[in-house]
Amino acid sequence: MKIWLSGAIMEAEAARIDPADRGFLLGDGLFETMLARNGHISFFEEHLMRLVSGADMIGIEMPFGPVHVEEACKALLEENKLDSAPRASLRLTLTRGPGPRGLALPANASPTVMISCAAAPNPPERLNAIIATPRRNPWSPAARLKALPYLDNVLAKEEARMKGADEALMLETSGNLACASAANIFLWEGERLITPSERCGILPGITRAALLELAPDMGIETSEDEIAPARIAHASGAFLTNCLMGLVPLARIDGRVIPAHPMTARLAAAYELLLDAADEND
Incomplete structure (x- = not known):
């Protein structure tokens, strides 16, 4: 290589x-x-x-x-x-x-x-996740940068592996949902799509930004919010995003079954069309 x-x-x-x-x-x-x-x-x-x-x-x-x-x-x-x-x-x-x-x-x-x-392999069809022990620090300047130090994320990912899960969800220091070890997270609350705000120590992902721009054109209401973990129990769907995998639904979080929201597949298809259009215009 x-x-x-x-x-x-x-x-x-x-x-x-x-x-x-x-x-x-x-x-x-x-x-x-x-x-x-x-x-x-x-x-x-x-x-x-x-x-x-x-x-x-x-x-x-x-x-x-x-x-x-x-x-x-x-x-x-x-x-x-x-x-x-x-x-x-x-x-x-x-x-x-x-x-x-x-x-x-x-x-x-x-x-x-x-x-x-x-x-790059094809993205998985779905993922299982846990809420991991390491936390994101929203006060750290590095939290919003794609910075080299990734030890917290590495340890969170390893914790997920040891517990038989594919991915680790990380909370921030106040206890609100932040992100996954290498992805942003979205939750469906009914037909409304929510994602942790930049105040929660997240890296604002490029795929995340594309979806927040794309969703309203599909009639989907979006919100960037502080999300307590208790809201996961009432979510009608959830998915992770990053540039390599696009959108991948979460099937379970801490063993709790997460419903498959029908709009996730539609949003994923619209995102793929966005990539296709960019390829054609290259």
């Missing part, structure tokens, strides 16, 4: 990242995961805008422009013979680069940029 590292495509085994890189040592960086379908990168501009915006917030200068990054992603897909794959994932990682020991920012940072790719 080949990767793209700071301007050059190379075999992954030959790549070298400085042992003093702050992304490796301190988690000082950001990343984006993107879906490519037959070589077209879904929501590329939105992903790159989120990365650059986050980089501005934490003071990392992205050393490559949007056109350069998009061309690099497409060249990498081609080099790995994934440019015609029905589904492939791309990961774009940006770190502050190497620095001296300690937490102080380097005076002259030299950011590291890496892109990797892999074939």
